[in-house]
Amino acid sequence: MNREKTYGIGELARDFDVTTRTIRFYEEAGLLNPAREGQQRVYTDADRVKLKLILRGKRLGFSLSESRDLIEMYDPESGNARQLNALLEKIQERREQLDEQMREIELMQVELEEAEKRCLDAFDESQ
Numbered sequence: 636m637n638r639e640k641t642y643g644i645g646e647l648a649r650d651f652d653v654t655t656r657t658i659r660f661y662e663e664a665g666l667l668n669p670a671r672e673g674q675q676r677v678y679t680d681a682d683r684v685k686l687k688l689i690l691r692g693k694r695l696g697f698s699l700s701e702s703r704d705l706i707e708m709y710d711p712e713s714g715n716a717r718q719l720n721a722l723l724e725k726i727q728e729r730r731e732q733l734d735e736q737m738r739e740i741e742l743m744q745v746e747l748e749e750a751e752k753r754c755l756d757a758f759d760e761s762q
Contacts, residue, residue: 639680640680641670641677641678644659644669644678647682651687653690666689666706669682689702689706692705695729696732701725705721
């Protein structure tokens with residue numbers, strides 16, 4: 636009998652260094668749908684992969700909706716071409732957002748330096 640390995644919520648939480656509450660949140664959002672054995676949640680290897688993708692998406696700055704869309708595109712029979720193309724688009728969008736944020740941060744740093752210099756000059760003049 637070839638039975639698929641299963642995992643409990645606590646085990647997944649430890650493996651991915653997240654709280655069980657985080658995992659339940661992803662369930663409530665419809666991203667994970669574990670089987671139940673009585674009151675216990677039972678996660679499969681596929682659930683582990685989904686959780687890994689959700690957390691990776693979060694680190695990359697993707698919304699839960701974007702992660703859900705990408706996960707739902709999973710289709711190994713097609714070589715996942717649709718999913719990979721969508722992921723490449725999301726990566727490019729994210730890069731563009733980060734580039735814009737970097738420009739804004741650099742401008743803010745210049746403005747802070749100018750404000751600091753004006754304050755120091757005013758302080759020196761008042762002495």
